[in-house]
Amino acid sequence: MRKLAALALAAATLAAGCQKAKPKTSAELLLNERMAQVLLRDGRPAEAEKAFRECLKDDPKNPEVLDGLGVSMLMQARYKDSIVPFDKAVTLAPENGAYRNNRGVALMELGQFKAAQDDFTVAAASQNSDDRLSATINLGRLWQREGDYAAAESEFSAAIARDPQTYAAFVGRAVARESAGNLQGAAEDFLAAVKLDPSNADANLRLGMVLISLHKAELGKRYLQRAVDLDPAGDTGARARLLLEKEALKAQ
Secondary structure, eight states, rough: OOHHHHHHHHHHHHHHHHHHHOOOHHHHHHHHHHHHHHHHHHHHHHHHHHHHHHHHHOOOOOOHHHHHHHHHHHHTTTTTHHHHHHHHHHHHSOOOHHHHHHHHHHHTTTHHHHHHHHHHHHHHTTTHHHHHHHHHHHHHHHHHTTOOOHHHHHHHHHHHHHOOOOOHHHHHHHHHHTTTTOHHHHHHHHHHHHHHOOTTTHHHHHHHHHHHTOOHHHHHHHHHHHHHHHHHHHHHHHHHHHHHHHHHHHHH
């Protein structure tokens, strides 16, 4: 009897050990997802990736989590890897503009321009105004990549018409205009971008460079110096400092 009792106790203990962990409640799942999103917004994509993967263990068909995982990979420049979760998210919610925009960016970075355009086109028809705006900007960047500067400028202009406070659209149109040889138009757009985000070192650098190309050296050097002041130890500041040194040599 003692032997049988011992065996029964052992079997019960083994069974208890084999039981699955208690499923998380919907509130717990939502909290974990929000924590992962916070990591993403804080610019910690590697940690966010781990957090999203943990979320997927309990909720493997959550398109928002799958999209978050893809974005965390996108931020780490792992474009090919990001396509897998993006594909799953789009399959689960094919009309979601945010998922389409994100996958489109990954496809564009991989050089798959036609597939990227298809995603951006779907996103441009989204019911969400932010998704439509992002899609328009992304299409502008796509045409820019393909060397169609007129089409790129048109898309960025459409984005600006929708939201005149869109920094990315002004910078995008400035780059398109500069690439097409319209330096005056580029300078105007870079200036608008600087006004929207005065502390952006890159915008100040780009404006300074275009102004110097327009033979407005003194004004250009002011913006280059701002770029140095805003990013004294970074790459942008270093580029601006080098250009200032070159201008100083010209003046000798």
